[in-house]
Amino acid sequence: MPLETIDRGRIERLEILSPAGIADASLAAVIPAERILEMYRKMVEIRLFDERAVKLQRQGRLGTYPQILGQEATQIVPPLCLRSKDWLLPTYRGQGSYYARGMELRYSLLYWAGDDRGTRFPEENNDMMFAIPVGAHLTWAAGLAWAEKLKKQDGVALAYLGDGTTSKGDFHEALTFAGQFKLPVIYLIENNHWAISVPREKQAASPTLAQKAWGYGARGLVVDGNDCLAVYKAVSDAVAAARAGLGPTVLECETYRMGHHTTADDASRYRSASELEAWKRKDPVARLRRYLALQGLWNDADEAKLLEEAQAMIQREIEAYESFPAPNPLNMFSDNYESAPWPLIEQRRELAELLELKKAHEPVFELPPAEGRFP
Amino acid sequence: MTEMNLVQALNLGLSQAMEADPSVMILGEDVGLNGGVFRATEGLFQKFGPERVVDTPLAEIGILGASMGLAMNGMRPVCEIQFDGFLPSVLDQVVCHLGRMRNRTRGRYSLPLVLRAPHGGLIHAPEHHSEAPEAYFCHTPGIKVICPSTPQDAKGLIQAAINDPDPVVFFEPKALYRAARGPVPHEPYEVPIGKARVAREGGDLTFISWGAMVETCLAAAERLGQEGISAEVLDLRTLAPLDLEAILASAEKTGRVVIAHEAPNAGSWAAEISALIHERALLKLQAPVRRVGSWDIRMPLFRLEKYYIPDADRVVEAAKKTLSF
Numbered sequence: 043m044p045l046e047t048i049d050r051g052r053i054e055r056l057e058i059l060s061p062a063g064i065a066d067a068s069l070a071a072v073i074p075a076e077r078i079l080e081m082y083r084k085m086v087e088i089r090l091f092d093e094r095a096v097k098l099q100r101q102g103r104l105g106t107y108p109q110i111l112g113q114e115a116t117q118i119v120p121p122l123c124l125r126s127k128d129w130l131l132p133t134y135r136g137q138g139s140y141y142a143r144g145m146e147l148r149y150s151l152l153y154w155a156g157d158d159r160g161t162r163f164p165e166e167n168n169d170m171m172f173a174i175p176v177g178a179h180l181t182w183a184a185g186l187a188w189a190e191k192l193k194k195q196d197g198v199a200l201a202y203l204g205d206g207t208t209s210k211g212d213f214h215e216a217l218t219f220a221g222q223f224k225l226p227v228i229y230l231i232e233n234n235h236w237a238i239s240v241p242r243e244k245q246a247a248s249p250t251l252a253q254k255a256w257g258y259g260a261r262g263l264v265v266d267g268n269d270c271l272a273v274y275k276a277v278s279d280a281v282a283a284a285r286a287g288l289g290p291t292v293l294e295c296e297t298y299r300m301g302h303h304t305t306a307d308d309a310s311r312y313r314s315a316s317e318l319e320a321w322k323r324k325d326p327v328a329r330l331r332r333y334l335a336l337q338g339l340w341n342d343a344d345e346a347k348l349l350e351e352a353q354a355m356i357q358r359e360i361e362a363y364e365s366f367p368a369p370n371p372l373n374m375f376s377d378n379y380e381s382a383p384w385p386l387i388e389q390r391r392e393l394a395e396l397l398e399l400k401k402a403h404e405p406v407f408e409l410p411p412a413e414g415r416f417p
Numbered sequence: 418m419t420e421m422n423l424v425q426a427l428n429l430g431l432s433q434a435m436e437a438d439p440s441v442m443i444l445g446e447d448v449g450l451n452g453g454v455f456r457a458t459e460g461l462f463q464k465f466g467p468e469r470v471v472d473t474p475l476a477e478i479g480i481l482g483a484s485m486g487l488a489m490n491g492m493r494p495v496c497e498i499q500f501d502g503f504l505p506s507v508l509d510q511v512v513c514h515l516g517r518m519r520n521r522t523r524g525r526y527s528l529p530l531v532l533r534a535p536h537g538g539l540i541h542a543p544e545h546h547s548e549a550p551e552a553y554f555c556h557t558p559g560i561k562v563i564c565p566s567t568p569q570d571a572k573g574l575i576q577a578a579i580n581d582p583d584p585v586v587f588f589e590p591k592a593l594y595r596a597a598r599g600p601v602p603h604e605p606y607e608v609p610i611g612k613a614r615v616a617r618e619g620g621d622l623t624f625i626s627w628g629a630m631v632e633t634c635l636a637a638a639e640r641l642g643q644e645g646i647s648a649e650v651l652d653l654r655t656l657a658p659l660d661l662e663a664i665l666a667s668a669e670k671t672g673r674v675v676i677a678h679e680a681p682n683a684g685s686w687a688a689e690i691s692a693l694i695h696e697r698a699l700l701k702l703q704a705p706v707r708r709v710g711s712w713d714i715r716m717p718l719f720r721l722e723k724y725y726i727p728d729a730d731r732v733v734e735a736a737k738k739t740l741s742f
Binding site: 192 | 476481482483485488491510521525527583658
C-alpha cells in the first residue's frame with residue numbers, strides 16, 4: 043500500500059451557551075452559580091470601564107487606548123480559572139484580564155496615560171508585563187512554565203495572543219518548546235477576527251488557528267469565545283491537563299473586537315456594518331445575562347444595583363488615577379540594573395541639576411520623591 | 418593553577434557554577450550530548466543530566482525567550498546561541514525586552530541570565546560564523562556585555578556573569594578558544610565585571626582592545642618594542658559598562674590611543690570609547706584617538722578574512738600614524 047495514514051488531525055469546537063442564553067445543562071452544571079455571577083459582574087464592570095476609558099481619551103485625559111468591547115468573556119473568564127501564583131501573560135489589550143486578577147483599574151489608566159507606574163501589579167500575583175510588539179511573551183511563558191516543571195511545582199502559565207500573532211515566528215518557537223518539553227502552558231488565542239485592518243482569513247489559510255497546535259504535539263480546541271461557560275470549561279480543563287503533566291494546550295477562542303483597534307483607529311474604513319451587527323447578536327455580556335435570568339439568578343433590580351455600584355467604583359478609580367502626582371523624572375533611572383553603572387549615575391545627576399534649573403524658571407514645578415531602586 | 422586553553426577554562430567555569438548553584442542550567446543547540454560545537458559544554462550533560470544541560474530545538478528566539486521565562490521564575494539559565502551570525506534573530510528579544518524587563522516591571526523581575534555566543538573570525542568558518550556584533554548589544558541599555566581574551570579571565574568572568582543579577586551577553590573569541598593558553602586557578606573565583614586589565618605596560622602609546630584582537634595588539638606592541646617604542650595594551654574585558662577609569666588613566670599616561678577591534682569601523686564601539694576619551698581627556702592627548710577596525714563591508718568569505726580583520730601590520734601602521742601626528 044503506497045499511502046498509509048499516520049495520523050489524522052481532529053479539531054473540535056466547544057459551545058455550551060447558545061446566543062439565546064440556553065445552556066447545555068450537563069456542561070453548565072459543573073460550574074458553581076457563584077462563579078458564574080462573579081464572571082457576569084466583572085464583565086459588566088469592565089465594559090463600563092472600557093466605555094469610560096474611551097471617553098477619557100476623547101477628552102484628552104488618557105493616551106491611546108485599546109478597547110476590549112466584545113471580548114469581555116475571554117478577558118475576564120480565563121484568569122478566574124487560575125491560582126494567583128499561576129503565571130498570567132496578557133496582551134496589550136489585557137486590562138480585563140489584569141482586572142479579573144485583582145489589579146486596580148487606576149493602574150491600567152495610568153499605563154495608558156504613559157506613566158510607568160501603571161505597571162505595578164499586585165504583589166501576590168504572578169502577573170507578567172505584556173509585550174507591545176506582539177508575540178515575544180509567548181516564549182517567556184514557555185520558560186516560566188518550564189521552571190515550574192523543573193522546580194517540581196504545579197504552577198501553570200497562561201499566555202494570551204491575538205489571531206495576528208499566530209503568524210509570527212515567536213508563536214511557532216514558543217509552541218515548539220512547549221510541545222517538545224511538555225510544558226504546563228496554555229496559549230489562549232483571542233481570535234477577534236481583525237489584526238488592525240487585516241482580517242483573520244489573511245493571517246493563515248488553515249480553517250482554524252487551534253489546529254496549529256497539532257503540529258507541535260499540543261492539544262488544540264476551538265471555543266466559542268463569547269460563551270463564558272465554554273471558555274471557563276475549556277480553560278479549566280487545559281489548566282487541569284497542564285497540572286497533571288499532560289503538556290500544553292492551544293485554545294482558539296472565537297470572539298470579536300466590536301470597537302476600533304485603538305482610539306487611534308477607525309474600523310469603519312475596513313469593516314462592514316453588517317459584520318458588526320451579526321456579532322452583536324452573540325454579545326457575551328447579554329448572552330450570560332439571558333442565561334442568568336432564565337435560571338432565576340438575576341433580575342432587573344440586581345442589574346440596576348450592579349450598574350450603580352460599578353459606576354461608582356469606576357469613578358473612584360478615575361479619581362484615584364487623576365490624583366496621582368506627576369511622576370518624578372528621576373524615576374527613569376531607577377530599576378535599570380541591580381546596581382547602576384557609572385553612565386547612569388552621571389546622567390541622573392545631570393538631570394537632577396537640570397531639574398533644579400527648571401525650578402528656578404517654573405516655580406510651580408513640584409515633584410514627589412523619586413521611586414524605585416537606585417543605584 | 419593548571420595550564421589550559423580558553424575553552425577548557427570556560428568549561429571548568431560553567432561546571433563549577435552548576436555545582437555551586439542548582440538553579441544554573443545550560444540550554445542551546447548541540448550543547449548536550451555533543452558538548453557544544455566548540456566543546457565549551459563538553460561533559461556537562463553527562464555530569465548534570467538532561468534537565469540541566471538541555472539540547473533545545475533549533476529556534477534561537479525560543480532559546481532566549483524561554484531562558485527569559487526561566488530566569489523570571491527562579492532559574493539561572495546560561496543559553497548559547499551557536500554562532501555570532503545567528504544573533505540577529507534574537508535582537509528583538511534583547512532590545513525590546515531583555516534589557517528593559519527590570520525597569521518596566523518597576524524592579525520586580527530581574528533577568529539573571531547569560532547569553533553566550535562565539536565571537537569574531539579567523540577560524541576559516543562559513544558565512545555568518547565570524548561576525549563581531551558587540552556594538553548592537555552595547556547600544557542596548559539594561560544589559561552587560563563581556564568579551565574576555567585569556568583563559569583565566571574567561572573562567573572568572575563566566576562565573577561573575579552567572580552570578581550577576583542582570584542579563585549578560587558573553588562573547589567568546591573563537592580564534593582564542595584553543596589558541597589562548599595560560600594558567601587557570603582551579604578553585605571558583607570571579608573576575609569583576611566592568612574592570613579592564615593592563616595586558617602590557619607601556620609609556621608611549623595605548624592600544625585598547627578586547628577579545629581576539631588583544632593578541633593582535635600584543636603582537637603589534639612587541640614589534641614596536643623592537644623599534645624602541647613602548648606600547649601599553651589595555652584589555653577591556655567588559656564592553657558595557659566600560660571601565661572609564663582605566664581607559665582615561667592609560668590615555669592620560671601615554672597621550673596617544675589606538676583602539677583595535679574586529680567589527681566594521683562605522684558606528685563601532687570604538688567610536689564610543691574614542692568619544693569618551695576626547696570628551697574627558699582632550700588636553701592630555703598628543704594626537705587624536707585612532708580606530709582600527711574591519712572595513713565597512715560585510716565579512717567576506719574566509720579566503721579574504723585576514724585582509725578584512727586588522728592584523729598586527731595594520732595595528733602597527735595605525736600606531737605609527739598616531740605617534741607621528
